[in-house]
Amino acid sequence: SQKIEQNSEALNIQEGKTATLTCNYTNYSPAYLQWYRQDPGRGPVFLLLIRENEKEKRKERLKVTFDTTLKQSLFHITASQPADSATYLCALEGNAGNMLTFGGGTRLMVKP
Amino acid sequence: GAVVSQHPSRVICKSGTSVKIECRSLDFQATTMFWYRQFPKQSLMLMATSNEGSKATYEQGVEKDKFLINHASLTLSTLTVTSAHPEDSSFYICSAGAGGAGYTFGSGTRLTVV
Numbered sequence: 511s512q513k514i515e516q517n518s519e520a521l522n523i524q525e526g527k528t529a530t531l532t533c534n535y536t537n538y539s540p541a542y543l544q545w546y547r548q549d550p551g552r553g554p555v556f557l558l559l560i561r562e563n564e565k566e567k568r569k570e571r572l573k574v575t576f577d578t579t580l581k582q583s584l585f586h587i588t589a590s591q592p593a594d595s596a597t598y599l600c601a602l603e604g605n606a607g608n609m610l611t612f613g614g615g616t617r618l619m620v621k622p
Numbered sequence: 623g624a625v626v627s628q629h630p631s632r633v634i635c636k637s638g639t640s641v642k643i644e645c646r647s648l649d650f651q652a653t654t655m656f657w658y659r660q661f662p663k664q665s666l667m668l669m670a671t672s673n674e675g676s677k678a679t680y681e682q683g684v685e686k687d688k689f690l691i692n693h694a695s696l697t698l699s700t701l702t703v704t705s706a707h708p709e710d711s712s713f714y715i716c717s718a719g720a721g722g723a724g725y726t727f728g729s730g731t732r733l734t735v736v
Contacts, residue, residue: 541722542721542722544724544725546727551713551730551732552729552730553626553628553715553717553727553728553729553730554666554715554717554727555727556719556724556725556726556727559722559723559724561722599665599666603721603722605721605722608721609656609668609671610656610668610717610725611668612665612666612667613665614664614665615665
């Protein structure tokens with residue numbers, strides 16, 4: 511069965527450093543891999559999408575890499591700020607319009 | 623950008639009663655909406671796919687008679703939790719959007735059944 515793994519332990523980093531979150535998956539060949547941010551008691555907010563034929567995507571301080579051979583995506587936040595503290599969810603989409611399958615999320619804590 | 627409005631944000635109901643949750647796409651039409659459920663410290667689990675003008679598609683293990691979904695227009699989907707019990711207490715979230723372009727989620731509904 512499909513499995514998406516994200517580090518369940520919280521990631522604590524110092525303000526200004528780069529946060530790197532990992533998403534690994536098995537038994538899946540996603541057409542799209544997406545990252546979302548979720549704050550407590552709120553719905554997820556879409557951040558970035560990367561296609562299966564793309565290696566890297568950037569948006570402001572965010573960078574996502576996608577290695578379909580390793581079945582892994584890395585999500586980077588550079589120059590991290592306390593406001594970046596949240597849970598970050600990785601989600602896979604098989605084909606456009608298909609359901610999203612979510613990983614368990616990684617909680618990021620950026621300390622001032 | 624696309625906005626999905628979800629109401630209510632919180633609801634407390636007595637065991638055995640029914641609760642309706644609304645999900646509206648405010649500035650776009652959504653032929654398909656998705657309903658998720660999230661337990662504390664867990665990820666989102668898809669419950670069903672809501673299709674405008676037709677029956678919803680439920681994921682394995684989700685009781686369609688308990689979680690009634692109605693998608694009567696291109697901007698509104700509703701989820702009704704019928705005969706709610708304490709084990710139905712959870713965070714319910716809807717989403718809509720174009721495949722391959724990211725999805726917009728509602729702000730979620732915290733249901734507590736007492």
